[in-house]
Amino acid sequence: MASAFFANWRQNxxxxxxxxxxxxxxxxxxxxxxxxxxxxxxxxRQTAMIAVMAIAMTFVLSAGEIDLSVGAVAGLSxxxxxxxxxxxGPFVGVIAGLATGLAVGMFNGWLTxxxxxxxxxxxxxxxxxxxxxxxxxxxxxxxxILSPGYSWLFGGGNVGPVPVLLLWMVxxxxxxxxxxxxxxxxxxxxxxxxxxxxxxxxxxxxxxxKFKVLVISSCAAxxxxxxxxxxxxxxxxxxxxxxxxxxxAAAVLGGTSLFGGRGTVxxxxxxxxxxxxxxxxxxxMGLEFSQQLIARGGIIILAVALSQKRA
Amino acid sequence: xxxxxxxxxMTGISKAFGGVRALDGVSLEVLPGEVHALxxxxxxxxxTILKILNGVHRPDQGxxxxxxVPLTTHTPEASRAAGIAMNYQEMxxxxxxxxxxxxxxxxxxxxxxGLIDDEEAERRAAEIFAMLExxxxxxxxxxxxxxxxxxxxEIAKAISxxxxxxxxxxxxTALAVSDVERLFVFLRKLKxxxxxxxxxxxxxxxxxRIADRATILRDGRHVITxxxxxxxxxxxxxxxxxxxxxxxxxxxxxxxxxxxxxxxxKDVSGVHxxxxxxxxxxxxxxxxxxxxxxxxxxxxxxxxAGIEPIAAGEISIKGRSIVIRKPSDAIAAGVALVPEARATxxxxxxxxxxxxxxxxxxxxxxxxxxxxxxxxxxxTDAQIARLKVKTASREHAVATLSGGNQQKVVIGKWLATxxxxxxxxxxxxxxxxxxxxxxxxxxxxxxxxxxxxIMISSELSELLTACDRILVMADGRVHQDLPREALDDPDVxxxxxxxxxxxxEQRLQIEIQKALAVQEI
Numbered sequence: 001m002a003s004a005f006f007a008n009w010r011q012n013x014x015x016x017x018x019x020x021x022x023x024x025x026x027x028x029x030x031x032x033x034x035x036x037x038x039x040x041x042x043x044x045r046q047t048a049m050i051a052v053m054a055i056a057m058t059f060v061l062s063a064g065e066i067d068l069s070v071g072a073v074a075g076l077s078x079x080x081x082x083x084x085x086x087x088x089g090p091f092v093g094v095i096a097g098l099a100t101g102l103a104v105g106m107f108n109g110w111l112t113x114x115x116x117x118x119x120x121x122x123x124x125x126x127x128x129x130x131x132x133x134x135x136x137x138x139x140x141x142x143x144x145i146l147s148p149g150y151s152w153l154f155g156g157g158n159v160g161p162v163p164v165l166l167l168w169m170v171x172x173x174x175x176x177x178x179x180x181x182x183x184x185x186x187x188x189x190x191x192x193x194x195x196x197x198x199x200x201x202x203x204x205x206x207x208x209x210k211f212k213v214l215v216i217s218s219c220a221a222x223x224x225x226x227x228x229x230x231x232x233x234x235x236x237x238x239x240x241x242x243x244x245x246x247x248x249a250a251a252v253l254g255g256t257s258l259f260g261g262r263g264t265v266x267x268x269x270x271x272x273x274x275x276x277x278x279x280x281x282x283x284x285m286g287l288e289f290s291q292q293l294i295a296r297g298g299i300i301i302l303a304v305a306l307s308q309k310r311a
Numbered sequence: 312x313x314x315x316x317x318x319x320x321m322t323g324i325s326k327a328f329g330g331v332r333a334l335d336g337v338s339l340e341v342l343p344g345e346v347h348a349l350x351x352x353x354x355x356x357x358x359t360i361l362k363i364l365n366g367v368h369r370p371d372q373g374x375x376x377x378x379x380v381p382l383t384t385h386t387p388e389a390s391r392a393a394g395i396a397m398n399y400q401e402m403x404x405x406x407x408x409x410x411x412x413x414x415x416x417x418x419x420x421x422x423x424x425g426l427i428d429d430e431e432a433e434r435r436a437a438e439i440f441a442m443l444e445x446x447x448x449x450x451x452x453x454x455x456x457x458x459x460x461x462x463x464x465e466i467a468k469a470i471s472x473x474x475x476x477x478x479x480x481x482x483x484t485a486l487a488v489s490d491v492e493r494l495f496v497f498l499r500k501l502k503x504x505x506x507x508x509x510x511x512x513x514x515x516x517x518x519x520r521i522a523d524r525a526t527i528l529r530d531g532r533h534v535i536t537x538x539x540x541x542x543x544x545x546x547x548x549x550x551x552x553x554x555x556x557x558x559x560x561x562x563x564x565x566x567x568x569x570x571x572x573x574x575x576x577k578d579v580s581g582v583h584x585x586x587x588x589x590x591x592x593x594x595x596x597x598x599x600x601x602x603x604x605x606x607x608x609x610x611x612x613x614x615x616a617g618i619e620p621i622a623a624g625e626i627s628i629k630g631r632s633i634v635i636r637k638p639s640d641a642i643a644a645g646v647a648l649v650p651e652a653r654a655t656x657x658x659x660x661x662x663x664x665x666x667x668x669x670x671x672x673x674x675x676x677x678x679x680x681x682x683x684x685x686x687x688x689x690x691t692d693a694q695i696a697r698l699k700v701k702t703a704s705r706e707h708a709v710a711t712l713s714g715g716n717q718q719k720v721v722i723g724k725w726l727a728t729x730x731x732x733x734x735x736x737x738x739x740x741x742x743x744x745x746x747x748x749x750x751x752x753x754x755x756x757x758x759x760x761x762x763x764x765i766m767i768s769s770e771l772s773e774l775l776t777a778c779d780r781i782l783v784m785a786d787g788r789v790h791q792d793l794p795r796e797a798l799d800d801p802d803v804x805x806x807x808x809x810x811x812x813x814x815x816e817q818r819l820q821i822e823i824q825k826a827l828a829v830q831e832i
Contacts, residue, residue: 182426184419187408191416194407201367201403202416203387261407 013306014254014267018274021299025281032284039280041163045231047276048155048165049074049224050243051269054250055176056220058268059213061251062180064193064260065112065119067214069126070221070247073104074240076134077225082143082235090150094226101222104130105215112214113207119214127244134237143235154230165227169269172220177265189213193260250275253303274303316379318343318476318507319364319395324373326359333359335531336373341476346498346508348522348539352551352770355528357511361478364509365397366390378475394475398465398482406454411436413453414468439467444493457583458605459486466494470501477501478509481604483517495521513603515544515824529553548820552771552813569779570594572630573763574646574732576615579624584610584787587624592732592763597754599778600767601823607787608767609651612734615765616648617641628732642671647725651736651767653714657721660710664702665691667709667720672727694723698753715746722753733757734765739773751777771816771823781819783826790826798822 009016025034033039053070060067077100084096104126111122145151157164180186191199192206199206221240228239252258253274254267278299282292319341326334334356341347351357362368364375369385376382377393404413411432412419420431436449440463447460447467456464466482479498483491498508498521512518518525519539526536527550534550535542542550574592579585584607592598600608613619615626617635625632628644635641641648650656658667668691669676676686691705698719702712709720718738725733735754739747747770754777758764768774774781775798783791800814 178426184417184427187412187416187419187427191405191408194405198403198405199416201387201399202405203391204417205388257407261405 010306011255013303014270014274017303017306018270018277021274021277021281025277025284029281029284034281034284037161039284041161041166043273043276043280044166044169045163046279047272048163048169049227049240050246050250050275051169051272052172052224052227053217053220053243053247054254054268054272055172055265056213056217057247057251058176058254058256058263058265059180059186059189060119060217061248061256061258062193062260062263063189063210063213064196065210065213066248066258067108067119067123067217067221068244069104069108069123069130070217070224071240071243072127072130072134073101073218073221074225074228074243075237076100076104076130077222078229078235078239079134079138079143079237080235081226081229082145083137085145085147085150086143090147093145093147093150097222097226097229098219100225101219102215104222105218106211108218109211109214113211119210123214131237131241138235138237140237145229145233145235151230151233155227156231156233165231168227173265173269180263180265185209185212190261190263193257193263195261246272246275249300253300275300316343317341317376318378319509320376321360321364322374322376324360324363324370324375326363326368326371332531334363334370337528337531337533339364339526339533340536341507341509342524343475343507344502344505345523346502346510346521348518348525349509349511349528350518350525350547350551351528351534355551356531357528358480359531360528361397361480361509361511364390364476365395365478391472391474395478396469396472396474396476397478398462398469398480403468404453404461404464406452408453409433409449410447410451410453410456410460410464410467411449413464414439414449414471416468418472435471436467439471443467443490443497445490459490462486463490470497474506476507476509478511480511481513482510483512483514491517514827515547516828518547519544527551544824545817545821548817552816552820568595570761573628574615575627575630577625577627579611579614579626580622581607581610581614581619581787582622585614585784585789586787588787588789589624590782590789590792592765594731594761594763595758596780597758597764597766597778599774599781600765600784601771601774601781601819602784602826603823604769606784608784609736610787611784612648612651612736612765612767615641615732615734616646618648642728642730645729645731647671647728647730647733649718649721649725649733649735649738651740653718653721653740657724658709658717660717661708663706664695664700664709664712664720665705668694668705668724668727671724690727694727697726698723699749713746714742715749718742718746718750719753722750726757730762732763732765734767736767737769738766739768739770747773748776771819772812775812775815775819783819783822785823785826785829790829791822793819793822 057067077097080100081093081097085093108122108126111117112119153164155165159167188204188209191204192209196206225240229235250271251268254264254271256263256268278296282295287295317340321339324334324337337356337360339360349357359368363370366385366387366389374381377395382389382393411429414436415432419427420435422428433449440447445463447463453461453464462482469477482494502508510522522539524536524538525542527534529551571594572591573594576588576590579588588611602608610619614621617638617640626635627633633644635644654660665687669687673682676683688705695702695705700719701716709717739750751773754764754766766774766777779795781793781795782789798815798818799811803811803814
């Protein structure tokens, strides 16, 4: 087992890299509180939203598509949730958040599969639309959420010592992993991205698969927005801004192919945690924001380069 | 025959693609428990009718019954539900999935909890391969397989469906002879169980061994359906070839003056194919490579053009031994390849005629990094005039041209490099008959102008019209080196050009089949 793991080290670079970086930070940053349980749980809290979106992004990339609108949709959903809670309470808020994701996802899917606009463009345009709508309906102001129950369940709470956000990440990760690996839907997603013509000839409705992954992605983005809103007890259009790049980086770091056909949810979650870990470590090192950006970019390039199969 | 319901009855099927009739009122009836061969030349409509049966294409006209039940929905799902399974030529495999995952794609084995059980799928896949007595690793990624193993995976995928109708489209192209024999043993077992098998192959000897009846198509029309006992191989070939050579037969053949030796191959082998090929090409000569798909013709062309590495042997040009490691080496040595896949390897469809024409000589036309517009335009205009390319202007996108004119752009692009040796791989594929004879004439003219030309074509009538000498290839080797005259039938009068060409085509077809038979011994 162990020898097979290291024989395929390029495939498993994310796990090796995660452990290596963790050990380096543990050794060098121990005196700055890196190993403090609270610090470690904070990494999880900061990473959970990225991880939730990245789980869905794994499906999108595996099907050979991309979704650039996730960050903006998360921001939009924080606003719709907060406004709906103000009007009708937490239950209505949750419905509003999910409806936001469903509506955006169906629109993305419809444009991509029926009109035939590549998802790169569909979702790039949607990124602007979602952000604009969020700014417009909130008049660019933060919308407070005054429901402790909502805030506990969606982001703020703990079960004993365990943050609720960690539970969200673990439960959605487990579901995502099983769906991708062990269900007919997951297999169809991988087949669609791996060889669309072959999948179609094998009787797979590849358009329906692409539609579904885009809907799933937007719904996951809306859920991530709900978690942001719960954690910060407000809805703001800026929340989630720029997350799409971290989300895609997490999935690719984890071993999901940008060209489709290959994806792993567990790798994605570790990829998301690794990005969180790097951010945390660089802050504790006392690097300035500009230096953090450079170091983070360098580490991601290194990891992805090492994971590439050599011809 | 009417007592038992036919396994498949396709009646009056017509299908057109953008104005081109691929099928015209074709009927096909296959009985349970028979192996039915489907035969025809390139473009006869075999693939189209199979894709209609399999739900990939929708017929414009006609009806399909499977086991007496009309098939009204035309999707791959519906056809499969009706009990039809088909292997495609590597089209239905997903490279990123494993062999077992591909075989059972959309029919995955489930465990008790309803989740996909890949281990069970791997066991079942191994059983199928064991039954065929071949070895393919069910856990291997399809992307890592060679062509033969992919073919076996395709076949395993088709037979794993327990279909009532099994369609095998050229299953033997990538198989070793012993594998084909095992496939036949298995097909006979299926036949005994009442499965109807539609078998497509260009290998007449195989057809003669396995098939009970055959249907022959030509130019999208039904020619004949008959028991194999009434169809000896030469009769089959006659029906396949027919009299479709008009238009080519009026290309005048003149004996070109043979000059110095331009190209010589000594015992050249590629990594897989070709194997130990030796050949000589003279100035002013057109040399044809005949053979079936997988015979090594295109690999040989790619080795000469530096696209595939040479594994052994020696290439010399004008008497000097040279080393070709990459395409630019070949170009520098005066070898140009007009590749097989025009749309992907030959042209950049969205770019203008001019920018395609100068692609291979940008360096020569540039000064200080800038392409000299005037020189580029002059070159393009000269090639358009020389090759009679029909285009609205040199600035029009190549995609707006007809197939024949696109091919002329590719040829023009390579002529711009001023090669001594021009290799043309299927130069007339997918272009209309008028343009075909124009391309053939162009090939003759280029040879007369002192180039040495190697031409690959699956259309034998074209090879016969264009070439001075024809090498017959099978299994990566050259089996025959025939001067063009050797294929003429002395009994056919010289002035009956169409008939002469047809007779020569039958002879060449027989030579190709003989080459295949040699390899089986």
